[in-house]
Amino acid sequence: MQVVERNIALPEPREGASASLERLALLQRSGAGLLARSELDKAVTAIRKYGRPDPTDTEIGLSAFNLLQAASSREHTLGSALETYDWIVSITATQRSS
Numbered sequence: 648m649q650v651v652e653r654n655i656a657l658p659e660p661r662e663g664a665s666a667s668l669e670r671l672a673l674l675q676r677s678g679a680g681l682l683a684r685s686e687l688d689k690a691v692t693a694i695r696k697y698g699r700p701d702p703t704d705t706e707i708g709l710s711a712f713n714l715l716q717a718a719s720s721r722e723h724t725l726g727s728a729l730e731t732y733d734w735i736v737s738i739t740a741t742q743r744s745s
Contacts, residue, residue, distance in 0.1 A: 655697050655699065
């Protein structure tokens with residue numbers, strides 16, 4: 648699967664508070680935003696077999712699949728952990744006010 652190959656070719660973020668969101672951004676840049684939920688699950692399993700942490704475990708309580716889908720549908724590229732967090736807050740606030 649090309650998403651897995653692209654993802655493991657990228658450098659793993661340094662551990663820390665922002666690592667989980669940076670992993671999600673790397674996953675999106677690997678093309679995961681275009682995958683169906685079952686395909687994403689298979690890709691994550693394959694990535695974990697390479698000894699990497701689960702890139703969908705964002706530790707923020709929101710579905711990584713839904714975040715990836717929302718970013719793709721809005722043609723938004725996830726960036727640094729801070730940028731990604733700010734974007735998540737903005738879309739969550741928009742959804743609540745609708």
